[in-house]
Amino acid sequence: MTTLSPEEDAVSRGWKALSTLLVTAGRHKDSVPKEGSFVNPPLHRGSTVIYPSVAAMRDTEGLQYEHHTLYGAMGSPNQHELEKVVALIEGGSHSQVVSSGLTACTLPLLAFLSAGDHCLLIDSIYGPTKRFSEKVMKKFGVEVSYYPADISVAEIKKYLQPNTKVIFTESPGSHTFEIQDISALSKLAHQHHIKLFLDNTWGIGVFKPFEHGVDVSVQALTKYANGHSDLVLGAITVNNDADWHLLRDTAIALGEVAGSDACWLTLRGLRTLGARLEKQSISALKIAQWLQEQPEVERVLHPALPSCYGHEIWKRDFSGASSVFTIVFKPSITSQQVIDMIETLKFFSIGASWGGYESLVLLTDGEIYRNFQNQLLTGSACRLQIGLEDHQDIINDLNNAFTAIWRS
Numbered sequence: 001m002t003t004l005s006p007e008e009d010a011v012s013r014g015w016k017a018l019s020t021l022l023v024t025a026g027r028h029k030d031s032v033p034k035e036g037s038f039v040n041p042p043l044h045r046g047s048t049v050i051y052p053s054v055a056a057m058r059d060t061e062g063l064q065y066e067h068h069t070l071y072g073a074m075g076s077p078n079q080h081e082l083e084k085v086v087a088l089i090e091g092g093s094h095s096q097v098v099s100s101g102l103t104a105c106t107l108p109l110l111a112f113l114s115a116g117d118h119c120l121l122i123d124s125i126y127g128p129t130k131r132f133s134e135k136v137m138k139k140f141g142v143e144v145s146y147y148p149a150d151i152s153v154a155e156i157k158k159y160l161q162p163n164t165k166v167i168f169t170e171s172p173g174s175h176t177f178e179i180q181d182i183s184a185l186s187k188l189a190h191q192h193h194i195k196l197f198l199d200n201t202w203g204i205g206v207f208k209p210f211e212h213g214v215d216v217s218v219q220a221l222t223k224y225a226n227g228h229s230d231l232v233l234g235a236i237t238v239n240n241d242a243d244w245h246l247l248r249d250t251a252i253a254l255g256e257v258a259g260s261d262a263c264w265l266t267l268r269g270l271r272t273l274g275a276r277l278e279k280q281s282i283s284a285l286k287i288a289q290w291l292q293e294q295p296e297v298e299r300v301l302h303p304a305l306p307s308c309y310g311h312e313i314w315k316r317d318f319s320g321a322s323s324v325f326t327i328v329f330k331p332s333i334t335s336q337q338v339i340d341m342i343e344t345l346k347f348f349s350i351g352a353s354w355g356g357y358e359s360l361v362l363l364t365d366g367e368i369y370r371n372f373q374n375q376l377l378t379g380s381a382c383r384l385q386i387g388l389e390d391h392q393d394i395i396n397d398l399n400n401a402f403t404a405i406w407r408s
Ligand SMILES: *Cc1c(COP(=O)(O)O)cnc(C)c1O
Pocket: 100, 101, 102, 103, 105, 126, 170, 174, 199, 201, 202, 220, 221, 222, 223, 232, 233, 234, 353
């Protein structure tokens, strides 16, 4: 066993602690039939559910809240199994699995807001959530505004309105990785009878939203949960019956359902999340630490580095880190040089999204839309997602590209 530095321990501890739960959650060794069965559950495809009698069919009334399969457009056994496992990981009472991570962001907005209400979003929220709020929620009479990602909870208070019903935050923020004080924010929200939504995709498994007072936690299961870049899927988790019924009723009303195949694959992916992320989090930290020593790099935006906004809160509230972060280059480095550098890399594919087993790079210049001036983005920037490759190969790859583009 190699010994970990305190920093490496801090990014990987939570993944190690989660591994046994991930392997065992929702599996019932005691209910294996006498004649035996496969390790993984069967894949169920279907629309109609058939019953032996009319009375048996009528007896299903109310079971839509019990993860019971009633009709294909309301979820399959695979979807419901995954819902139970996600609720365990998030620490909530119930989860609704939906067709994409973006749907996991939009469905609760539709469920919890009405015409005349106000929704306050963090400026660093996942971009398409902003787009939905602007294009759809406003059309239905919901007021939408934003607060900067780098202000205290006392300052956020000034952005509340008498009709604010939802605060939608993300921690760390998309692209810029600001960490929020969720416990303090939930206290503020609840004092004003506001629901706090959190996009917890980055923090899956290592941030427990309901222990910090979150009401609705969103996951893009597309990312680390599935972990193989071969599907899109999302989940929304709540922590009481009233919120669950509202969410579930809205999902059914919309005809929102996740495909069985995607649910089956994600359930399989989740079994190895702990092992994958224990390695990926340490690799990402080593690479981020190497990067911040390079003369062309202005700063690395990674919550486990002291230079990241809210680092102290990350240390207090998170039991680990994932493996996606942003590099901001010195103002002397041009966007074209960064493009050339990216195109020289051998082990990184160019592309959006993250959470797979492979390393990815995304030029973020011109991709990040902010309503407020962001102090962190002072130069050309790109986002790295670190996969399961050996970290030294990745560092050598970056070093070679840096040498080829601006050191020769
Ligand atoms: C990717 C992502 C989503 C959306 O997930 P998709 O499955 O790609 O629709 C939502 N929130 C965050 C923070 C994400 O990174």
